[in-house]
Amino acid sequence: MKCDVLIVGAGFSGCVAAQRLAEKGLNVLIVEKRNHIGGQCSDKLDENGVMVQTYGPHIFHTKFEDVSEYLNRFTKFNDYKHKVIAKHKDKLYPVPINLTTFNKFYNLNLDGEGMKEFFEDKREKIDIIKNSRDVILSRIGTELYDAFIKYYTKKQWDCYPEDLDKEVLERIPVRFDEDDYYFSNELQGIPINGFSEMFKKIIASPNIQIKLNTDYKDVINKIDYSKLICTAPIDEFFDFKFGKLKYRALKFILETKDKELFQENSVVNYPGPDVPYTRITEFKHFLNQKTDKTTIMKEIPTWEGVPAYPIPQKETKELFKKYQELAENTKDTYFLGRLGRYKYINMDVACKEALELADEILETI
Ligand SMILES: Cc1cc2nc3c(=O)[nH]c(=O)nc-3n(C[C@H](O)[C@H](O)[C@H](O)COP(=O)(O)OP(=O)(O)OC[C@H]3O[C@@H](n4cnc5c(N)ncnc54)[C@H](O)[C@@H]3O)c2cc1C
Secondary structure (H helix, E strand, C coil), rough: ECCCCCCEECCCHHHHHHHHHHHHCCCCEEEEECCCCCHHHHEECCCCCCCCCCCCCCCEECCHHHHHHHHHCCCCCCCCCCEEEEECCEEEEECCCCCCHHHHCCCCCCHHHHHHHHHHHHCHHHHHHCCCCHHHHHHHHHHHHHHHHHHHHHHCCCCCCCHHHHHHHHCCCCCCCCCCCCCCEEECCCCCHHHHHHHHHHCCCEEEEEEEEHHHEEEHHHHCCCCCCCCHHHHHHHHCCCCCEEEEEEEEEEEEEEECCCCCCCCCCCCCCCCCCCCEEEEHHCCCCCCCCEEEEEEEECCCCCCCEEECCCHHHHHHHHHHHHHCCCCCECCHHHCCCCCCCCCCHHHHHHHHHHHHHHCCC
């Protein structure tokens, strides 16, 4: 087999890089070990007629207009705007924590200024913020932390916030108004025919060939290529030379409910230690589908299964650096995406970085 560029992985990163290279006239071969395209973002209609996202709920959102324009060449997005509700002791609260969460939790009726003053009293005065626990306690004190953050984090990461880099929970805002949208990005939505249909269109070029059900390790020696883009795990590429990079994985439990609606919102978080799952997604909300039955998904974080989240800790970052140095010295080979670069990235960043890498490669050819 012969191609200009061999791409490992048909996820967001691999498909977008392939499209850009193919549109500029290069021949691209994508090798994907799964039996479908779209990687973690793939979706399909299930027996209830509900569009289910196989690897957990995905909502497109971005502040990058160029990324939005690019993707709009392949799909229309609906106007879904994501909200998340958390269930604590049988009551529902918006998250991230905002003025509504605060007033409902403390049974108050304050405005934003009042909320700020309240937390000035409640928050812990910590001089040097060393970890994610310090971040939250120094903002809102222990009560909301215990209710919404502490055990959710333990379930998600298998450690408490004091063992996580401060950057992890720094990303989560506390809002002093009633804004209950989950993302602050303006451009948001779900592809109207689903993500998998979008990926089909992205790679629909005669210059792109795809081989599914194929692990690249089994075929790489039989392929004649000039450049390689690897969106598979970087440590696996180098045969785990320095050891394995850790990932938190997810177990998904799908259930059919014989009713039109199971919950009032697409995603309900369960931040308490009483149940093993972190959230329940009811997919039909995303595309506003009308069906007699509904499909829900419970997510249970584990250490086994398809890698989901790189571990945001010092040791893993240091290990990744060793692989990165090796990668920089490997000729004509580029690493891309959440597994290739060992970092959590949203879809818009995956898209942006794939376009940038493709352009960089095009300049060298
Ligand atoms: C639970 C969850 C929810 C998320 N929700 C959102 C969200 O709401 N919004 C958002 O913007 N982002 C979200 N993301 C992030 C999103 O999933 C990523 O941005 C996206 O998956 C990155 O695409 P990728 O191509 O880099 O990786 P992947 O989708 O993982 O693609 C990598 C591909 O490489 C293939 N591969 C691996 N090893 C081999 C091999 N040996 N041989 C051949 N192929 C191989 C894999 O099968 C896979 O198809 C979420 C992530 C998770 C885990």
